[in-house]
Each structure stands twice: as structure tokens, then as C-alpha cells.
Amino acid sequence: MATAAATGLDPVLGFALVGALGVGSQWLAWRLRMPAIVLMLAAGLAVGPGLGLLDPSRDFGDLLQPLVAIAVAIILFEGGLSLNVRSLADAAAGVRRLVIIGAPLGWAASAAALHYVAGLDWATSSVFGGIMIVTGPTVIAPLLRQARLRRRPAALLQWEAIVNDPVGALAAVLAFEVVLVLNTSAGAGHAALDFALGIGVASALGLAAGWGLARAFATGRVPEYMKVPVLFGSVLLVFAVSDSVLHESGLLAVTLMGLWIANVELPSYVELRRFKEHATVLLVSGVFILLAANMDRATLAALDWRAVLFVAAVVLIARPLAVLVSLIGSPVPWAERLLVALTGPRGVVLVAVAGLFGERLAEIGVADGARIAPLAFALVGATVVLHGFALGPLARALKLTAATRPGVLIVGGSAFSLALARALDKLDLPVMIADPNHAHLRRAREAGIETFFGDVLSEEAEHRLDLVRYEMVIAASDNDAYNTLVTTDLAPEFGREKVYQLRRSRDSSRRHALPATLGGRPIGPDETFYQVEARLAEGWEVRTTRLSEQFDLDAWRAEHPDAVPLGQYSEAGGLRFVGPEDDVEKGEGVHLIALAPARKERRASA
Incomplete structure (x- = not known):
């Protein structure tokens, strides 16, 4: 061991150092939103000609x-x-x-x-x-x-x-x-x-x-x-x-x-x-x-x-x-x-x-x-x-980026999908609703929301949809199994923390509960598709509210005690959806997205 130490770094330790630096550079680049290649280049120069800790030709030889x-x-x-x-x-x-x-x-x-x-x-x-x-x-x-x-x-x-x-x-x-x-x-x-x-x-x-x-x-x-x-x-x-x-x-x-x-x-x-x-x-x-x-x-x-x-x-x-x-x-x-x-x-x-x-x-x-x-x-x-x-x-x-703001792909042309898409559209966020049933997309098209007629898991969608425009996926169709399939299949591409779906109808039963590796994260109320659709049928709506120093989160909760937060958006923090157990972050300039009863003036006019 003394001879190996005198002639250079132990090869096993050298490989471990390379692996740690490589993965560490990739992770740090993700955290800092920097090009990973730049950090890898800096790391290699630092441990090599910089500090002299690693000399691959010496430490690994003919390998x-x-x-x-x-x-x-x-x-x-x-x-x-x-x-x-x-x-x-x-x-x-x-x-x-x-x-x-x-x-x-x-x-x-x-x-x-x-x-x-x-x-x-x-x-x-x-x-x-x-x-x-x-x-x-x-x-x-x-x-x-x-x-x-x-x-x-x-x-x-x-x-x-x-x-x-x-x-x-x-x-x-x-x-x-x-x-x-x-x-x-x-x-x-x-x-x-x-x-x-x-x-x-x-x-x-x-x-x-x-x-x-x-x-x-x-x-x-x-x-x-x-x-x-x-x-x-x-x-x-x-x-x-x-x-x-x-x-x-x-x-x-x-x-x-x-x-x-x-x-x-x-x-x-x-x-x-x-x-x-x-x-x-x-x-x-x-x-x-x-x-x-x-x-x-x-x-x-x-x-x-x-x-x-x-x-x-x-x-x-x-x-x-x-x-x-x-x-x-x-x-x-x-x-x-x-x-x-x-x-x-x-x-x-x-x-x-x-x-x-x-x-x-x-x-x-x-x-x-x-x-x-x-x-x-x-x-x-x-x-x-x-x-x-x-x-x-x-x-x-040159205006060649897919999107300058985080986009959302909503699967399922339901009333909830349309209401959420309208709210996101008001925030100037890219949003698309996809559904294999052409009739389910009619109201979305009339509202000016971008749509895709077809299955998002199909090969046609892979070649026609510019998925890089979207950072998040919400599966909100009336088919729980399909929602689970969509979120499970797209999770490796988007990240498991960025795929969501409404609660499955039988999740409360141990016989039908799925393992954590399947499906997406919960969004909004701890309710199924049909329960959320029933709320909308009763006059509830998805709307956005901008929080400020004068009207903060506590004031919003006091004014809307029945409202259910769905997510939040700010220029600094980006877009984030929340589930029934997630906390909403406080902060000035945050746009709160929530499912709430219709305002009094709208109920009166109705």
C-alpha cells in the first residue's frame, strides 16, 4: 500500500473520486441551473493539473x-x-x-x-x-x-x-x-x-x-x-x-x-x-x-x-x-x-x-x-x-425556445381541466389539454386553449407534441387507471415530483391501493374526479389571486375559508402545485391558484 501511495492514487479510490465528482457536478449544475459540462470541466481541472490529486495516466496506466x-x-x-x-x-x-x-x-x-x-x-x-x-x-x-x-x-x-x-x-x-x-x-x-x-x-x-x-x-x-x-x-x-x-x-x-x-x-x-x-x-x-x-x-x-x-x-x-x-x-x-x-x-x-x-x-x-x-x-x-x-x-x-415560462400538459378534457387551464392561461403560462375523445375538447377549443386530439402516450404524440414546452403533467380524465398509466409512464421524463393526478376512487381500500412507484402526486382536495366535477357543477371555479403585503395568505384564508389551494406561481419561485397535505408558501407577488365557490355576485346573477 505504501508503494501505491507513493506512485499515485489508488485506482479504486481514483474511480470513486471520478464518479463522485461526475455525479456531484451534475447535481450541483441542476441546483444552480448552470451547464453541467462547465462544472465537470472545472472539477477535472481542479483535481488534475490544479491540485494534483488525480493523474489518470499515472493512476490508471494502460487501462x-x-x-x-x-x-x-x-x-x-x-x-x-x-x-x-x-x-x-x-x-x-x-x-x-x-x-x-x-x-x-x-x-x-x-x-x-x-x-x-x-x-x-x-x-x-x-x-x-x-x-x-x-x-x-x-x-x-x-x-x-x-x-x-x-x-x-x-x-x-x-x-x-x-x-x-x-x-x-x-x-x-x-x-x-x-x-x-x-x-x-x-x-x-x-x-x-x-x-x-x-x-x-x-x-x-x-x-x-x-x-x-x-x-x-x-x-x-x-x-x-x-x-x-x-x-x-x-x-x-x-x-x-x-x-x-x-x-x-x-x-x-x-x-x-x-x-x-x-x-x-x-x-x-x-x-x-x-x-x-x-x-x-x-x-x-x-x-x-x-x-x-x-x-x-x-x-x-x-x-x-x-x-x-x-x-x-x-x-x-x-x-x-x-x-x-x-x-x-x-x-x-x-x-x-x-x-x-x-x-x-x-x-x-x-x-x-x-x-x-x-x-x-x-x-x-x-x-x-x-x-x-x-x-x-x-x-x-x-x-x-x-x-x-x-x-x-x-x-x-432568436425566439427559438419552446417556452420561457413553465408549461402544463393536462390530460383529459374535463370541466376541471378546462377551469384549471383557463386559470393558468390568465397567468400567461403555456397550457395544453389532451384527450383521445374529440368531443371532450370542444369547450377548450372554444375558450382558445391549445388542445391535442389523441393519446399522449401514442407514438404520434411523441413526434407531434413538443413536450419540452411543458414542465408538469396533470392527469385529470375520468379514467383512474389511465391517469395512473399516464403519470407512471411520463414520470421518468418529467420527474416524479412534476406529475400529478386526482385521487383514485378506490385508494382508500387496501385491496386496490397502488404502490408508491405507480401514479402521480396528489393535487388539490383529497377528492376523486367525480367529486371535483360535482363541485364545479355546483358553481365552484378555479381562480387566481395575487397575494400582497396588504392581502397576504392569512387574509385570503379568512376571506375564502372553503377554498382549496391547487398551486402557486411567482416569477422567482416558478410554478408549484400542492396536494391536500402540502403547505402553501407565503410571499408577496405570489399568485395563488385555488378551487373556490363562485363569488357572491356571480351566484346572485345566476
Whole structure:
């Protein structure tokens, strides 16, 4: 133990530190409403070159590169698993252009910036320029979650990031093979054959594995409890076999594998994807902290004014040029083009692949290969911080956010749903009522409330509804079982603390009571759907009251002793719904939402 302590941190303790920092950064970012990537970058630099507590190359040795490679493969597989072709919708034309036209343009523009601004030779610039096509799904996903973009610009950025990740890695492989031929005695024909063989094997392996797994899962050849382990094992096997044929081709193989599985409509697809998303959050955190901690002070000190100009050239010239030229003549509006052009964060894959190719270039005598790693880290660090803080304000300035205020999705076209929707609408909060019965939505449409005719759990709703506009779900249909199904299914997406439903009719019976893992939180009175509807039929209404210093919560309770609070809203605290056992917060400027008897003047007029 003394020897291990003298040579560095114990590997087990090192992995524990990485995990704690990764998850801690994600949680702290959620609490502070900051980009998680920025905090992970800061944490990695602090424990690595800052304090010297963690040196991944020293502490993990030869395990570091394989661990990072496997983690990146799983991250890309999960990215492919989230790319359902139907989700493209009207973004398809833009994505095709960004990949087919934008990627080569980005390669050329990035290589030019590396050569003329950073001062690298053409051999190194061509290899690194290919890697810079990658815009990083590991960074895009958290940024999109925080910025709350509209569906189409979010789809453009997400699809481009995931598809271009393996494309960028393979572009670097192609450029490296050319450099290898020029600097060694290797034959050009042999190098081209190796490259073509690698691409063919990767594509065949990925698609075959996706088809085989999808068929095995659909026909019951794999038991439910074994599906996730089989999936993980298959990803690792496909990645390793493909990578052994051609370095970095494994990224293409696992992306195609995930893309195939995402588009065959497996019954267990949602469960598989959710588990993969949880694993990816851990892997993204861990890999990013490892790569940041692995930087040394000498490498960071080697960054000079040319590195700053290089980053500026990439962000302000190379990226916008490639995007805007590729989208000429496309149906993508100019605001969305500008947003995509100015949003190009780089992440884990770029740093990992750049470091690998930098070492290989140095090994064959290309001196500038050693400069790739620090430039890659500078680009990743700068774009992560820049886009982490700028994407939200930029999207709001271009009016491309889904909603600036918390929205509410109400399931069930009942009288209670309409009354609550009207109250929320008066507060200028986005609200929508969804119901599979067209007649139940008639009064809502007449009142000018946005509606969705269909089942919110259907695939059509997933592709047509921009759910990012809504922060909360209230299930208020006349079917208790359906309300429970809706809140249970949507809880992982919205958060269990943000899905609500009225009390079930038989909850008081132990025989029919459901476990806490099913259903949503209670809202309003401890009453069933029919009891609340009866109140409304008797003249009760949902209304809002603004509390002030002169008319506080106590004064409101004294004036409305029978009223039942449903929720509250303020600019500072946001929207919050309450149940029968929850307390309403006091405060000036709070809008109280309550179910109350009709005012005296209304009863008199009635």
C-alpha cells in the first residue's frame, strides 16, 4: 500500500473520486441551473493539473485509453438508439445537408484554420481538421436539456452531433492513412484497401448486430431481465471487432447498431433506452472529468495567443461558414440556421480521438502531432464554456425556445381541466389539454386553449407534441387507471415530483391501493374526479389571486375559508402545485391558484 501511495492514487479510490465528482457536478449544475459540462470541466481541472490529486495516466496506466474508448462507444450507441427516423420530421433536409455538405466543408475550413491561424503543417491540419467535424453529443444533450429549444433546431443539433461523431473519426482515419503513405513506405493501394475494408466491416457488423438483436428481442429468444446485459455485451463485442479491423471504425459500427434498434419498434425499447440514458449520464461525467484531469500544466502552459485566435476562427468563421453554406436553399428558417451556425461545442470524442492521432503522428515523425492534444483541449474547453452560457440567451434572442415560462400538459378534457387551464392561461403560462375523445375538447377549443386530439402516450404524440414546452403533467380524465398509466409512464421524463393526478376512487381500500412507484402526486382536495366535477357543477371555479403585503395568505384564508389551494406561481419561485397535505408558501407577488365557490355576485346573477 505504501508503494501505491507513493506512485499515485489508488485506482479504486481514483474511480470513486471520478464518479463522485461526475455525479456531484451534475447535481450541483441542476441546483444552480448552470451547464453541467462547465462544472465537470472545472472539477477535472481542479483535481488534475490544479491540485494534483488525480493523474489518470499515472493512476490508471494502460487501462485509461481502453476505458475511454469503451465509454465513448457506449455513449455513441445510446446516441444512435435515440435517433428514430420519424423524429426527424421537417428537420430531415437540414440534417442531410449538415452531414453530406457541411461535414466536408467543416473539414476543409477547420484544416485551413489550423494551418493558417494555429500554424500547424498541412499533414497535421488535415488529420485534426477531420476530427473537428465532431460537435459532441456528450455536450449537446445537456445543453439542449437546459436551453429548452424548439423541436426542429434541437433535432438539427442532436442528429448532426451523433451522426458526425463517427464521420469525423473516420475522416481523421482517412487523412492519417494518406499522411502515413506520404511519410512511410506504405503503398497507397494497400492503405485505401484497408480503409475500405474497415468501413465495410464496420457497417456490416453494426447493421447485422442491430438486426440480430432486434429479432432476438422481438421473438422472445432473450428473457426480459437479460436484454440490457445482452445489449451491453453486444455493443462491446461489435466495437472491439470492428476497431481491430480499422481504428475508430468501431464508432461507426455501434452508431449504426443503435440506429437500427431505434427504428424497429421493439416493445421493450423504452425501458432499454432509459437504462442506457442513465448509464450514459455516468459515462459522460466520468470520461469528461478523466480527460480534463489528464491534462498537465506544461501542456496547458504551451497554449499561446495563436491558440486563442484558432478557437475564435473556428467558432466565428469555420463553423458558421460550413453550416450556412450547407443550408443554402434549404427550408430551414434563417433564425434556426444562425443558431446552428453559432452552436458547435466539442466534447469527449474529439479530445479522445485527437490525443490518439496526435501520438500516432508524432510516432511517424510529424512533429506538429504533439500540438494536437493541447489545441483540442483548448477548443473543447472554450466551446463548452461559451455555448454552456450562451446557447440559452441566444435561443431566446432568436425566439427559438419552446417556452420561457413553465408549461402544463393536462390530460383529459374535463370541466376541471378546462377551469384549471383557463386559470393558468390568465397567468400567461403555456397550457395544453389532451384527450383521445374529440368531443371532450370542444369547450377548450372554444375558450382558445391549445388542445391535442389523441393519446399522449401514442407514438404520434411523441413526434407531434413538443413536450419540452411543458414542465408538469396533470392527469385529470375520468379514467383512474389511465391517469395512473399516464403519470407512471411520463414520470421518468418529467420527474416524479412534476406529475400529478386526482385521487383514485378506490385508494382508500387496501385491496386496490397502488404502490408508491405507480401514479402521480396528489393535487388539490383529497377528492376523486367525480367529486371535483360535482363541485364545479355546483358553481365552484378555479381562480387566481395575487397575494400582497396588504392581502397576504392569512387574509385570503379568512376571506375564502372553503377554498382549496391547487398551486402557486411567482416569477422567482416558478410554478408549484400542492396536494391536500402540502403547505402553501407565503410571499408577496405570489399568485395563488385555488378551487373556490363562485363569488357572491356571480351566484346572485345566476
